[in-house]
Amino acid sequence: MSKRKKTPMMEQYLAIKESYKDAILFYRMGDFYEMFLEDAKKAAAILEIALTSRNKNDDTPVPMCGIPYKAADNYIAKLIGNGCKVAVCEQMEDAAATKGLVKRQVVRVITPGMILNEELLDKTSNNFLLALSKTQDVAGIAYLDISTGTFKTTQVESRQSKIPLELIDEALKVDPKEILLPSTFKNDPVYKHIRQAFEGRQITYLEKTAFDVEEAKERLLNKFKTRSLEGFGAENLFASISAAGAILSYIQDTQMRDTTHLFQIIPYDMKNFLVIDDRSCKNLEILTNIQTLDKKGTLIHVLDRTVTAMGSRLIKTWLRYPLIDKNKIRRRLDCIEEITRASHIHQLIITHLKSVYDLERLGSKISMGQGNARDLIALKNSLKKLPLLFKELSLFKSSLLNGKDLEDQEMILNELGSLAGLIEEAIREDATHLLNEGGLINDGYNPELDELLLISRDGKSWIAKTETTEKEKTKLSSLKIKYNKVFGYFIEVSKAQSNSVPDHYIRKQTLVNAERFITDEMKQVESTILNAQDKRNALEYSIFCTIRDKVISKAALILKMADFIAGVDVLQGLALAASENGYTKPVINDLNTISIEDGRHPVVEKLIKGERYVPNSIEMDDMENQILLITGPNMAGKSTVLRQVALTVLMAQMGSFVPAQKASLGIVDRIFTRVGALDNLSAGQSTFLVEMEETANIVNNATQKSLVILDEIGRGTSTYDGMSIAWAVAEHLHDLNNKGVKTLFATHYHELIKLEDIKPRIKNFNIAVKEFNDNIVFLRRLVKGGTNKSYGIQVARLAGMPDVVIDNAKHILSGIEQKNNTDIPKPLPQKTKKKGKKREKKDDNQLELFNYNEQSIKKMLEKIDISSITPLEAINLLNDLKQKSIK
CATH class of the missing domain: 3.40.1170.10 (DNA repair protein MutS, domain I)
Structure with a gap:
């Protein structure tokens, strides 16, 4: 420049x-x-x-x-x-x-983390700004959704220079749209892992002073107008204070206005929730589908029957943060049971909730000075529904539903009811979204405004009458009175009649087909009208701001009510999902066992087509059935069984009914999963490396109260390496801290079934398969016992593999399985397919899945009457059996 x-x-x-x-x-x-x-x-x-x-x-x-x-x-x-x-x-x-x-x-x-306009936001998801901080031997995060007022923080010990992986995983779980980091993190190789973890997200680097603990604490105290942070339980959480203070600094720099709706910060301990790391959340498809990354085919898609935007955001939080407090879980379950038994009241609650707008974002937007008249109308209509909603909720016993958990319920309802009355009295129902063009305030609300309205209306009426009068006086049929921003009001006459206008008309503008005139009297009236209009617009805006300020003063009450209504909505939504899908109330036991009778996968059962869903039962404990080793062919349903157990536990601990005939579940502290092998090639990670990283995370962090889901570990490398790793991992989980950990382990390595004989708490199970005419039928049923058959070739046939490939595969397999045969099997001769003829008889050297001799021997044995057979007959029979076995 x-x-x-x-x-x-x-x-x-x-x-x-x-x-x-x-x-x-x-x-x-x-x-x-x-x-x-x-x-x-x-x-x-x-x-x-x-x-x-x-x-x-x-x-x-x-x-x-x-x-x-x-x-x-x-x-x-x-x-x-x-x-x-x-x-x-x-x-x-x-x-x-x-x-x-x-x-x-x-x-x-x-910025991506500082959005208030609901048109720019996803109504079903929070829009978090997250700050990460490190102070001496502690690291912390704080995160804020400025559009809802949600402000939370947590911290963990960090004696090393790096930020702990558990905190990074927690940050990823929050799914922030923007991350604030100290400027010292920008190029420091120590923090490279953080930059990589947040790659693809908006990262904003702030000066180190923004994270200074003393300055950050001062900002928080000024914000909340308190002498200490003891009331929030955050007085000594120095890393949390640093991160939260950085967020407030960023808000001051970007929003340049007060944030009345931020009235609290909520510290939490990650140990108070069932931990599901980011990879496990993706593996179990809780919020997003692995294939399409959208909501369809996920647990949230099945469970989310909320009807408010607040509820749809909160249920995601419940899913990501299931409880470990038995009493809190039982309270939620009791609420759902109560709702399901009162279907008529349930329907009325849904009807009332549908009329409640997004109180969180409305209250926050108005508090930030960006709310318009339509926002106030939406707020009023929502608040007017509260008495009707609470009338129905009062019929329930649970305090989570009847509002007794809502502090100062009666006072809040009265205050918000008065606020709704004020808005109804002052703001026009048809008010425009623009704030400086009038049309905001009801007639009769303000005498001065009414006077200005009367002047404006009378002036406009005078203009309309003047046009009729002037036409009659001048006999000019083309005469019209018009208005534009340049000339104000003027008289327009056609070119043909312009010479006949009266002398007191003052020419203002000549057009191609018309002439424009003004009069002194018209200009006087126009000045009165326009001045009245300008004064009216200014006064209406002033009155509107006064009403908005009163709403802002009640922002904390609005957000408290929003939080309560969101909870009610989630509970009614879970009750609706339970009723529609045939879920049952689980028992939360004190025995640390998992007992599921006829359990189902909540998502697969909704998507399955062409066959009946087969439920399965699971019994797990720490005494005899701690590790269930599940074998069976691909496509049989092993992965489904594994996932459904994990999802059932998750659903129960979030306080939801579960897809089972019966369920009794002990509290789980973490759910680990190693399911599927997704390459991370962009990060230079192979399938096997990702697989081993996930497995290492499990063996290093699992406890006796964890639930581990392992699906086909070791398959990303050679057979013997993979089998060895799988075997060692199974043994390690059995022996973990001399107590072991509950594990569902699906594998193709049939050699692992021998572990049942070595380790007392490992039990073999398999997915039943029916064999028929060299084909298999998946029964989807989990049964006791291991299997030494993989049926890989039969599965290939089901997938549509050509017969010539299938036959050759059998031939190769037969050659490999012959003892002491290390030669490469010779390929089968090519067969020519002839029309009208059946497929050639199988080669005798192929490995048969269904051996006729074995079947005939079995029948001979079944016919033996041991109590009546003579010694000679027995010897002869034994000889016959021997001859059949060597044929």
């Missing part, structure tokens, strides 16, 4: 831009937001709008582009979605009343 002539406007733009170098500056000019220089080039490409230039005739014209300010939300959403930040710069003065350059300043910075 140094070679360009800087106009006062461009000097102002560049001065403002200097403070927001990492953001695209939306510079307000009238009805448009303009962007210049590099911002314009970048924005034009992303938004697919025309890139023009300012001062086109200069040697170095300034690149520019612009968007209408009324349509800004859609454009901002696109920029944010492409990883940009947007600094919104508004005109702080009325251009018409200002001489020279209008004062402008940035009023907010919109």
Whole structure:
């Protein structure tokens, strides 16, 4: 810009831009937001709008582009979605009343983690900004959804220089849209693992002072207006304080306004919840489908029967943070049982909840000064539903439902009821979303406003009457009174009749087909009308702001009520899912056992087509049935059984009914999974490496109270290596801390069934298969005992493998399995297929799955009457059996 002539406007733009170098500056000019220089080039490409230039005739014209300010939300959403930040710069003065350059300043910075507009947000998901901090031997995270007021924090010991993996995994579980890190993390190789973990997400680096513990604590105390953080249980959580303080610093820098709706911070200990790491969450397809990454085919898709946006966000939290407190779990289960027994009340509750808008985001948006009249109307309509909702909820015994858990319930209902009455009295039901063009306040609410409305209406009525009168007086049939922003009110007459206008008409403008005139009397009336209109608009906005301020003063109450309603919605949704899907109430036992009778996979049973879903029962304990070793062919259903047990435990501990005939479950502290082998090639990790990393995580962190799900470990390497690893892992889990850990272990390595004879708490099971005419039928039933057959070739046939390949595979297998045969089997001769003839008889040397001699020997043995057979007959029979066996 140094070679360009800087106009006062461009000097102002560049001065403002200097403070927001990492953001695209939306510079307000009238009805448009303009962007210049590099911002314009970048924005034009992303938004697919025309890139023009300012001062086109200069040697170095300034690149520019612009968007209408009324349509800004859609454009901002696109920029944010492409990883940009947007600094919104508004005109702080009325251009018409200002001489020279209008004062402008940035009023907010919109980043991926700082979004308030519900049109830019997913209503079913939180939009978290997360900060990560390290102080001496402790590391912590804090995260905030500014659109809902949710503000939480946790920390863990960290005696090493690196941030602990468990904390990084917790951060990934939160799924933040933007991460704040100290600037010292940016290039330090010690923190490379953090940068890699958050790759693809928006990372913002702040100065180290933003994370200073003392300054951070001071910010928190000022924010919550308290003398200490003891009331939140965070006084000595130094890493948490550092991270939370950094978030407040970032809010001050980007939002430039008070955040009344942030009235608390909630510390939590990860040990108080059932831990499901990020990989296990993906493996079990709790929130996203592994194949498509969408919601269909997931547990959340089956369980989420909520009807409010608040409820749909909260159920995700319940799924990611199942409880380990038995009493809290039982309370939720009792609530669901109570709802399912009161179907009529349940339907009324659903009806009332459907009329409740997103109180969390409405309250937060209004508190941040961005709410309009329509937001207040939505808030009013929601608050007016509360008495009807609580009337139905009061019929339940559970305090989670009847509101007795809601502190100061009666006071909150009264306060919010008064607030709804105020909004109803003041704000017009048909109010526009614009705040400076009038039409916001009801008639009769404010005497001064009513007077201005009367003047405005009378003036407009005078204009309408004047047109009729002037037509009659002048006999000019083409005469019309019109209005535009340039001339105000004027009289328009056709060109043909313009010479016949009265002398007191003052010519104002000549058009091709018409002439425009004004009169002194009309200008006086116009001044009265327009002044009244301007005063009215200003007064309406002032009244609206007063009403909005009263709403802001009740923000904490609104959010408390929102939290309660979200909980009710999740409970009713789980009750609805239980009723529709035939779930049962699990028993939470104190025996540390898992007993599931006729359990089902909650997702697979909804998706399965063409066959009946076969339920399976599972019994696990720490005495005899601690590790269940499950064998069976591919496609038989091993993985389904494994996953359904894990999901049943998860559902029970989140407080949901479960897909089973009966279930009695002990508390599990962690669910580990090693299921499926997903390559991470972009990170340079092979399938086997990922597999071993997941397995290492299990053997290093599992406890006696954990549940381990292992599906085919070791298959990513050679057979003998893989089998050895699988065997060693099974033994290690059995012997873990001399107590072992409950494990479901599916494998193709049939040699592992020998472990049952070596380890007392390992039991063999297999998925039953029916053999028929060299084919197999999957029975999907889990039965006791191991199997030494994999049926790989039969599964290949089911998959559509050509007969010639199947036959050759059998031949090769037969050769490999012959004792002491180390030669490569010779391929079968190519067969020519002849029309009308059956397939040639199988080669006698092939390994038969269904041996006729074995079947005939079995029948001979079954016919023996041991009590009547003579010694000679027995010898002869034994000889016959021997002859058959060697044929």
